[in-house]
Amino acid sequence: MSEEALPGGNTTGAVLIDGVVHKRASPWTATVHAVLRHLEDAGFDAAPRALGFDEQGREMLTYLPGETFGDRRSWPGWASADSMLAQVGQWLRRVHDLTADFTPPRDEHWFIGGAMGPGLIVGHQDASPFNAVVDGDRLVGFCDWDIAGPSSREWDLAFSALTWVPLASPRDGMPLRDDDLRERSRRLHLLLDSYGFDGDRGDFASAVPQRARRQAEVIRTMADAGDAASTALLPIAELLERSATDVEALAGTFWTRPSR
Template sequence: MEEQRLPGGRTVGAVRIGNAVHRPVQPWTSAVHAVLRHLEAVEFGGAPRALGMDGQRREVLTHLVGETVGEDLPWPAWVYSDTALVGVGRWARRLHDATESFVPPPGARWLAGQTWRPGLVIGHHDAAPWNAVWHEGELVGFFDWDTAGPSSREFDLAFMALAWVPLHARRLAERTGFTAFEDRCRRLHLLLDAYGYDGDRSAFGNVVAARARTNADVIGRMAAGGDPVYAALEPVAADLRQAAIEVEALPAPFWSPAGD
């Protein structure tokens, strides 16, 4: 069968062959496959299934059917719809609940995330529009699980707030087509409500800023190690550092639901 290059995502080398996606193997692939097999076992529907390896030693995954943002700007209108935002919050809650019972295999290696310990969940860590699949008016799920790894719930959710509210750097949000900056407070709490977040929202801004800086540091570390994909993402790291500054400048009432 013919290989079809897949648009979207942050990595290179992903191709579709029939109904499967073939991607280069990474040092963390076996750990990610353990997560995906766990999600399949608990019937979580918002992630691809791990099918093993092909003859070229590429990982093979099921293909999530639907629309992606591709590589053009601005992004499609569905990205910043309330429906998408609610879908992301609910998807995140299902993922975190589903991975409470996950125990990594011995020696698991992760690209991102903390050292696993009981009480942590597995975060996708890059559940952003560029990794989302949309079909028939609903969020299907997310692909590109390379960054999946142990996380607290709020740390993974913080990245989704950066990407979907969006609390990312204003200059980046504008390039993607977002203009309703005065609506971001409402959108933040819509996301948190959809998740069922019961943490201290007044402290959530600190988590978002820390999350942005952590992502920037990961990109910098991988780029310094010679990874060409992450070297190309160094402008993204600059946007993330700017996002942290802008998030820290938001007024205290921004983090409180209306009426509190």
């Protein structure tokens, strides 16, 4: 059987064999598979389906057909399209609603740690453009569920806001112009409206920098432990930390929902 290496992936390389994705398994893989089966049982088809493990112990997943960010350097047009941003919000809401009643296996094990509890959902935790699968102007779903885990809705939504709005700071370090800030505010509210977010948007403002700093902390901790993939992500950790500071400096009006 021939193996076709799939593009992208910072932590676990994936190959395609006869239309099935094979990836190196981790201690939390069985728990993530339980989540994917839960979604499948609910009729949700915008996520890979878990197919067990191969003879090498690798996890097997169905392949989501479509275009991915892959290894490209230029930002694809769909990543900044309003229609795609709205679909991301709708996708997140559907996943959160469906996993609110998820019962984990007794030996639940998550990459991010913790455990399911009252009021929590299972978030993808990395629903960014880099993990999106797209067919034209349609969001097929998100791949790479390795770091999925229990959290509040806001915690998972905050990371997608950082990467899709984007609320992350410009990589070149240049300050944003007023019209850029207005556009980011507009896109933030489009994402939250598409999600059906009914919480306090001023409170959501604090979730974003908290999530950015936590993500950076995880990267730095794993890099210090010798993880090569995390070491390669250290520039991202620095960007997340800078983004947290910049988000905290945004005016209160940035988070105010526009009047209709």
